[in-house]
Amino acid sequence: MHALTRTARLTGLFYLGNAITGILGFLIVRPQLFAADDPGATLANLVAHESLARTGVALELGMVVTQTLAAVWFARLFRTADPVAASGIAAFGLVNAVVGLASAAMLATAVGLSSDPVGDAAANVQVLYLVSDNLWGVGALFFGLWLIPMGWCVLRSGWMPRALGWVLVGGGAGYVLSAFIRYLAPDAQVVAEAPAYPASIGEFWMVGYLLIRGVRRQALAEAPPAVHTPTPAAT
Numbered sequence: 469m470h471a472l473t474r475t476a477r478l479t480g481l482f483y484l485g486n487a488i489t490g491i492l493g494f495l496i497v498r499p500q501l502f503a504a505d506d507p508g509a510t511l512a513n514l515v516a517h518e519s520l521a522r523t524g525v526a527l528e529l530g531m532v533v534t535q536t537l538a539a540v541w542f543a544r545l546f547r548t549a550d551p552v553a554a555s556g557i558a559a560f561g562l563v564n565a566v567v568g569l570a571s572a573a574m575l576a577t578a579v580g581l582s583s584d585p586v587g588d589a590a591a592n593v594q595v596l597y598l599v600s601d602n603l604w605g606v607g608a609l610f611f612g613l614w615l616i617p618m619g620w621c622v623l624r625s626g627w628m629p630r631a632l633g634w635v636l637v638g639g640g641a642g643y644v645l646s647a648f649i650r651y652l653a654p655d656a657q658v659v660a661e662a663p664a665y666p667a668s669i670g671e672f673w674m675v676g677y678l679l680i681r682g683v684r685r686q687a688l689a690e691a692p693p694a695v696h697t698p699t700p701a702a703t
Contacts, residue, residue, distance in 0.1 A: 472545070473682035479541040480678025485534035487675060493527035494604075502601075507594035514582035514593060521579045528572035535565040542618060549625035553617035560614035567607035574600040605650055608664070612643025615667055618674070627683040632673050639667030 501521055503509035514521045539561025546554040578596040581589055619636030622628045642663030649660040 475541060475545050476678045476682035479538060479545050480675050480682075482534050482538035482541055483671070483675045484679065486531055486538055487671065489527045489530035489534060493524055493531065497521075497524040497527060502597045507590040510597060511582055511590040511593050514579060518579065518583065521575070521582070525572055525576045525579060528568055528575060532565045532568040532572065535561060535568060539565065539614070542621075546618075546621035546625060549621050549627070550617075553620045553624070556617035557614055557621065560610050560617070563610040564607060564614060567603050567610070571600040571603045574603070606647060608643055608647035608650070612640040612645075612647070612664075612667065615640030615643065615670065619670070625683075628674075628677055628681075632670065632677065635666055635670040635673065639664070639670040643667045 497520060501510065501513045501517065501524065503513065539558045542561065543554045543558035546557065574596045578593045578600075581592050581596070586592065615636045619633045619638075619640060622633030622636060623630060642665070646660050646662075646664045649656065649663070653659065
């Protein structure tokens with residue numbers, strides 16, 4: 469397998485892992501534990517389902533790991549196409565990972581307080597979950613920002629469909645916009661979520677393309693199959 473194809477598929481694998489841990493954590497585990505308007509219910513859920521709560525923390529840590537690896541491998545994949553934009557993918561992606569790390573620490577603290585309360589356990593646990601939720605809310609800025617250089621690299625390299633590049637750029641801009649709408653117009657959540665939909669389309673398209681196709685044959689013809697460092701001859 470060509471080195472560029474191998475890098476592309478590893479990138480897709482890490483990106484897929486990021487999507488899976490995110491979906492499991494946010495759409496399956498968190499709704500079973502966090503009651504937005506009822507601190508007592510949130511605490512009761514954590515006490516009754518401690519193993520599930522700990523799984524939620526592990527999933528957030530999994531997102532951190534896969535996000536970090538995806539960011540680094542995207543930079544490795546596109547470094548010859550546009551070094552500055554490739555570095556931007558890595559930098560913005562690592563900020564996403566830091567957001568996830570902080571959120572995981574909040575959730576882990578909430579789990580600890582549910583089994584070993586300090587002060588008003590219900591209020592403390594609720595605040596920790598709210599902070600975690602808002603970390604991801606403001607973190608949407610960098611979820612959008614990392615898609616913009618990613619799409620630009622697709623456009624500059626020509627290794628993937630140009631439509632994919634434009635969807636990623638537009639989706640990234642929409643994601644950034646949605647973060648502002650969420651806080652400027654808190655009663656318009658449907659409006660806030662709508663600009664981020666193209667980003668989801670672009671991300672899943674990118675994952676599928678990387679895993680199935682890798683890169684276009686044009687890229688393989690332009691790039692050397694591998695770079696080997698010669699071993700000095702023994703003297």
